[in-house]
Amino acid sequence: MKTLLLFALVLPAAAQAQVHKCTVDGKVTYSQAPCERGQAAVIAVPDAPAPDPGAKTDLARQKREAKLMEKERLKREAHQDREDEATHRVAAKRRDKCQKLKQDQKWAEEDARGAQIQNSERAQIKARRVAERYKLECGS
Known part of the structure; x- marks a missing residue:
């Protein structure tokens, strides 16, 4: 558990979004803010994928079909x-x-x-x- 906490602290500060997983009295919660008490883990959220170049044409085709x-x-x-x-x-x-x-x-x-x-x-x-x-x- 200490290694997990240490790992969470070592994560680079450049990460755009982080989700904190907190376990208090056996109940797991997720938050953007750090945990106040109990077990804590930081889950890195990956960046959004790049926009699909064909998405615009697909959307236009779907609109026509609709x-x-x-x-x-x-x-x-x-x-x-x-x-x-x-x-x-x-x-x-x-x-x-x-x-x-x-x-x-x-x-x-x-x-x-x-x-x-x-x-x-x-x-x-x-x-x-x-x-x-x-x-x-x-x-x-």
Whole structure:
């Protein structure tokens, strides 16, 4: 441990960054400031690597690709929105038609109940036909 501390003190002062590893009561902490108590070690931080000359062109290429992907995503979303709207329109049209058929069925049944004896059979046939048409169109 003393050699480690001695080694830490011998490090050249020209190092740009140092990290101090401190161990106090079995807990290890890292800091830029020297340790106040406990075991101490200095870890030299290497210099940052030199900038990559191709990084600028890579970044520009990645930006172009990202812009293209964003454009494609927006196009897909717009297409999906149009399909969703068409589906909703069809569903609303079907719902309206089914509501109308249900109302026709209700009225035909009311007519059949209120018809006079001679017209009763004709009104019941009409009510049955409306009910069958509703069942075919709406499935209920």
